[in-house]
Structures are given as C-alpha cells and as structure tokens.
Amino acid sequence: MVTSPLDQPIAILGSGAAGLITAYTLINDGFSNVTILTKDKSPGGVWADERVYPGLTINNVYGEFRFSALPMPPPQIPATGRLSGQDMCSYMRIFADTFLKGNIRYAVEVKKIYRPGSDEDKIGWLFDVENLESGELEILHFSRVVLCTGGCHVPLIPSNLSAHPKEVNGHVFHSSKFRSQLDLLQSNGQDVKSLGQVVIIGGGKSAQDIASYLASREVQVTVVFERADAVLASPIPLPSFIRRSRFLSILAGHEHLDTRFERFLHTTRVGARLTHFVWNTITQISASIRRKSPLRNAHSLFWDIRTNDEGILRSENFHDLVNKERIELVSPARAKALGEDGRSVVLEDGRNLEADTLILATGYTSSWDIFDEKMSKELGLDRLASSSAVEDSRRHWDYTTLTNPPDIRANGSQTGQEWISPIYRGIVPAKNILNHDFAINGAVFTTNNGYSLEVISHWISSYFLRDPHLQLPKTVEEALESSKRNAAWIRKRHPSALSWVNPSYSSNLAFWTWPQAMDDLLRDMGLRTARSGGNWFTWPFKVIKIDEISTLGEERRRRWQI
Numbered sequence: 111m112v113t114s115p116l117d118q119p120i121a122i123l124g125s126g127a128a129g130l131i132t133a134y135t136l137i138n139d140g141f142s143n144v145t146i147l148t149k150d151k152s153p154g155g156v157w158a159d160e161r162v163y164p165g166l167t168i169n170n171v172y173g174e175f176r177f178s179a180l181p182m183p184p185p186q187i188p189a190t191g192r193l194s195g196q197d198m199c200s201y202m203r204i205f206a207d208t209f210l211k212g213n214i215r216y217a218v219e220v221k222k223i224y225r226p227g228s229d230e231d232k233i234g235w236l237f238d239v240e241n242l243e244s245g246e247l248e249i250l251h252f253s254r255v256v257l258c259t260g261g262c263h264v265p266l267i268p269s270n271l272s273a274h275p276k277e278v279n280g281h282v283f284h285s286s287k288f289r290s291q292l293d294l295l296q297s298n299g300q301d302v303k304s305l306g307q308v309v310i311i312g313g314g315k316s317a318q319d320i321a322s323y324l325a326s327r328e329v330q331v332t333v334v335f336e337r338a339d340a341v342l343a344s345p346i347p348l349p350s351f352i353r354r355s356r357f358l359s360i361l362a363g364h365e366h367l368d369t370r371f372e373r374f375l376h377t378t379r380v381g382a383r384l385t386h387f388v389w390n391t392i393t394q395i396s397a398s399i400r401r402k403s404p405l406r407n408a409h410s411l412f413w414d415i416r417t418n419d420e421g422i423l424r425s426e427n428f429h430d431l432v433n434k435e436r437i438e439l440v441s442p443a444r445a446k447a448l449g450e451d452g453r454s455v456v457l458e459d460g461r462n463l464e465a466d467t468l469i470l471a472t473g474y475t476s477s478w479d480i481f482d483e484k485m486s487k488e489l490g491l492d493r494l495a496s497s498s499a500v501e502d503s504r505r506h507w508d509y510t511t512l513t514n515p516p517d518i519r520a521n522g523s524q525t526g527q528e529w530i531s532p533i534y535r536g537i538v539p540a541k542n543i544l545n546h547d548f549a550i551n552g553a554v555f556t557t558n559n560g561y562s563l564e565v566i567s568h569w570i571s572s573y574f575l576r577d578p579h580l581q582l583p584k585t586v587e588e589a590l591e592s593s594k595r596n597a598a599w600i601r602k603r604h605p606s607a608l609s610w611v612n613p614s615y616s617s618n619l620a621f622w623t624w625p626q627a628m629d630d631l632l633r634d635m636g637l638r639t640a641r642s643g644g645n646w647f648t649w650p651f652k653v654i655k656i657d658e659i660s661t662l663g664e665e666r667r668r669r670w671q672i
Contacts (some may be wrong), residue, residue, distance in 0.1 A: 113373050116272040118253035119143040119256050126155020128552035128563050129179050129258035134209050135567035138663050149219040154202035156262045163289040165323030166195030169315050175560045178660035179206050217242040224485050259477035260552045261615035266475040270447050285316040286473040302327050306466025311445045313338050315418050317471035318428035325436045332438040338408040343396045343420035351651040360650050362622035365599045382510035404441035413516050415621040476613045490541030493529040515605045528608035530597035536618030540589035556624035565628045568662045571636055579636040579669050
C-alpha cells in the first residue's frame with residue numbers, strides 16, 4: 111500500500127526555536143506524522159528551562175525573536191528593554207504547549223542516524239535512540255529528517271583545559287552548565303560566593319552575562335580573552351527605522367546588490383566612504399567603555415560577526431561593572447593550562463591566575479556528530495577545505511567597501527585552514543539536493559532568528575512537498591557550485607571566519623544581511639520579497655515586522671493550486 115507523502119513520518123531533531131517553528135509549519139501544511147526528538151526535558155533548546163540562568167539576556171533587540179503565530183509579551187524587567195532568558199524560556203514553552211502538544215518526545219537521545227542496509231531498501235532513515243529516563247534502546251524509522259540541533263548545543267572544551275595531571279580542587283565547568291551549578295549550590299544551602307575567586311575564559315556574550323551576574327553579587331571575577339566582541343549599543347534606544355529596518359543590512363552589503371542604492375553604497379568611492387563613516391559612527395556611539403579598557407580592542411562591527419547587541423546603555427551591565435572595576439579584565443591573553451596546584455590557570459605569557467572556580471565560556475562545536483564519517487560524507491555534511499584564491503577569482507565581487515580588509519594576524523583572528531560546509535542555501539546538503547528527504551534549519555547565522563527560522567521552515571516544507579514553484583538546482587553539481595560561491599563570498603566579506611566558526615551554523619553567514627538572504631528564499635518560493643514596503647526613498651527605513659510573513663503558508667498553497 112502506497113502511503114501519502116503527507117502521512118509519512120518526519121523527524122525533527124531538536125526542540126529549540128528552529129525545531130518548534132519547523133514542526134509548526136510542516137503540520138500546518140498537512141504533514142500528519144511529525145515528531146520532535148530531544149534529549150531535553152523541556153522545549154526551547156538554548157532557552158530551555160534547564161539552561162537559562164538569572165542575568166541571561168537575549169543578544170538581540172526586543173521584538174526580534176518571535177514567530178508570527180504567537181505575540182511576544184513585553185520583557186519581565188521592562189526597564190532593561192531586553193528579553194531575558196526566562197522571557198525566551200516562557201515563550202518557547204507556551205508556543206510548544208499551544209501548537210505542538212503530542213508532537214514532542216522529551217528525554218530521548220539520538221545516538222546515530224543512518225540509511226537502511228540493503229540498496230533496495232535505502233529509503234528513509236533509521237535512528238538509534240535511547241530513552242534517558244528508562245534506559246530503553248529503540249530503532250525508529252522516518253521518511254524525512256530536519257536537523258535543528260543548532261550551533262549552541264555541544265560545548266567546545268579546549269583540550270589543554272579539559273584534563274589535569276592531578277586532581278582539580280576547584281570547580282571547572284563550561285558556561286552551558288552554569289544554571290546546573292547554581293541549582294547544585296542552592297540544593298547544598300550555598301550561595302554564589304562559595305565559588306570563591308572565579309576566572310572566566312572567553313569574552314563573548316555568555317562570559318559577559320555570567321561575569322555580570324557574579325560581580326553584582328560581590329563575587330570576585332576575572333575575565334580572560336584575546337579580543338573583545340564588537341558591541342552595538344547607544345545612550346538612548348536607536349530609532350526603529352534604523353535598528354529594525356533594512357538600513358544596517360543595506361550598509362553591510364549582500365552577495366548580490368539588487369538596487370541602485372546598494373550599488374552606489376558598495377561600488378563607488380563616495381558610497382564606500384559614506385558606508386564606512388556610518389559604521390564607524392555606530393562603533394563610536396557604542397563605545398560605552400573607558401578609553402584604556404581592553405574592551406576597546408574589539409572586533410569590527412563591519413567586518414566581523416562577533417557582535418553583542420546591548421541595546422541601550424544601562425547601569426549594572428557588563429561594561430558598567432568593568433568601568434566600576436568590579437570585573438577584572440586580562441586581555442589580550444590566552445589560557446594555556448590548568449595550574450599544577452589545581453586552583454589556578456596558567457596563561458601563555460607565563461602568568462598564573464588564582465581560580466577557585468574556572469568557567470569555560472569557550473563556545474560550542476558542531477552538533478552533527480550523530481552521523482558517522484561514512485554517512486556524513488554520503489549525505490554531504492562533511493566539511494571541505496576551502497578553494498584557493500585562484501578558484502575564487504572566478505567568483506569576483508568588485509565592491510569598493512571591501513577593498514581594504516583588516517589584517518587578520520594583526521587583529522588576533524585565527525588563521526588556520528578554512529573549511530566550508532557544502533550546504534545549498536544553508537538548508538540542504540548539495541549532495542542530497544535531489545532526494546527531498548533531509549534539510550537543516552538553524553545553520554544560517556543571522557541577527558533576526560525568529561524571522562529567518564520561520565521563512566526557512568516554509569522553504570523546507572515546499573522542498574519536502576516537491577513544490578513545482580520552488581526554484582532549485584537541477585543537478586548536484588549546480589548545487590555544489592552555488593555552495594562554493596557562497597563560501598567564496600563569506601571569505602571575501604568576513605575574512606578568516608571559516609577558520610573558526612562553528613560548522614553547525616557556518617553554512618551561510620547572513621549576519622547583518624538577513625533581509626536580503628530571506629528575500630532570496632522567498633524568491634525561490636515565487637513569493638513577494640521586500641515585504642516591509644516603502645517607496646524609492648523610504649524603503650531602507652521601513653520597519654521589518656514578523657507579521658509580514660504570517661501568510662506565507664496560505665500564499666504557497668494558493669500557488670500550488672494554480
């Protein structure tokens with residue numbers, strides 16, 4: 111008996127934002143057998159209840175991380191103007207309870223994903239899973255898979271800090287375990303002061319949030335990092351027509367320039383000067399720190415993707431606490447090893463820092479290790495060495511805004527081998543493009559996750575439905591060439607990024623340029639682009655609202671019936 115494609119089982123790996131909106135869209139499009147698998151006990155992914163902690167705030171402006179089907183309540187602490195981790199946790203839980211009851215299996219760990227054995231039966235996917243509550247092992251079968259495990263799932267622990275020849279007397283843990291450590295202290299009747307002298311390795315958003323939380327509770331904190339993230343902040347809220355419009359995305363420059371205004375900004379000398387003047391002005395406005403602070407040695411807002419969006423400058427945030435000397439900074443510096451005494455960390459310059467507690471805010475690594483090497487290569491998830499400059503010369507962008515890239519070695523960026531993930535549009539492995547049974551949501555790195563994840567979920571649904579209106583490469587080779595061109599653009603636009611960025615979200619870096627990237631996907635689906643409207647003069651400043659994509663499903667279905 112032939113089963114309707116809409117009745118065939120679909121697995122979604124991960125119950126974070128990407129997994130939730132993908133399941134919602136597929137179900138609304140008529141897929142009746144959709145299951146989210148997660149080893150967590152609650153929905154939300156990085157915003158799940160077991161991961162959020164006091165002081166955690168979203169690295170984005172209010173209103174930019176929600177889905178069109180469910181309004182986002184105002185922040186629980188309105189004075190900050192920021193959504194907290196608890197705000198996000200509550201939103202994800204409400205979304206799951208409202209739309210996805212019965213579609214999520216919690217406390218299930220996927221050990222391995224592979225194709226059925228015989229050539230005749232190589233249809234669909236088999237999952238080896240373990241029920242984390244009962245210990246029971248299962249083999250599950252699915253016809254299609256959407257990988258939504260994200261880039262903040264598997265902690266990256268530097269090998270030089272992961273072990274010690276002697277017993278470590280102090281606490282050593284990754285920043286992702288901060289919430290569980292707080293819960294452990296509370297269960298033992300202790301407070302955070304019992305952590306003693308705390309050293310945090312890393313200068314990103316997690317390091318800053320944790321340092322602020324501890325310092326505000328009179329804990330001695332030292333933060334060690336090589337170079338600070340760029341920061342987007344202002345004394346007063348930036349107007350929505352600047353911060354929540356296409357303004358910054360147009361100034362950032364996309365892989366293709368669709369309008370005369372964009373071409374003026376990025377391909378003329380006058381336009382380039384204007385563009386960099388605006389970015390430099392924003393950088394200066396955002397500099398809420400002391401002139402001699404190591405935080406001044408930050409990555410570029412224009413060239414890099416390591417940026418923290420602080421919104422309005424406020425009291426008791428990380429930068430304010432640094433200014434008040436309640437957080438000590440050691441930078442530029444790199445941790446070399448744990449000290450022989452078990453209560454210190456040794457820096458590469460020979461210094462020793464006392465550390466009763468060492469917190470590794472060292473980022474995350476790929477969450478795609480559920481595929482073995484053979485399966486990863488067959489599917490097309492294996493990373494490839496980037497092409498040479500000679501090959502890149504065939505993919506040329508004559509942008510005057512990109513003629514003077516920063517000196518990678520001088521600014522402290524990593525300069526190792528650059529790798530690419532040959533994922534078409536950041537959604538489908540190029541090698542598997544013709545099979546219509548595997549997709550990824552969450553591998554496109556943007557500054558507006560709610561909007562981007564929702565558009566991508568519709569693209570995936572159209573792909574699974576084999577929508578004739580969806581424009582796709584006709585061959586694997588064509589999809590691979592498109593992926594290589596995208597990698598060449600990333601190397602041009604964000605030098606060295608492919609040498610360090612997490613592969614789980616390096617398939618496409620549309621950091622500031624997410625509006626153009628989402629328009630590309632809408633164009634693929636044959637849908638209207640530039641939905642925020644405006645005339646020839648006002649369109650760059652029209653606020654982009656999530657509600658403008660609330661009818662994508664209806665629009666796609668109408669096209670299907672034509």
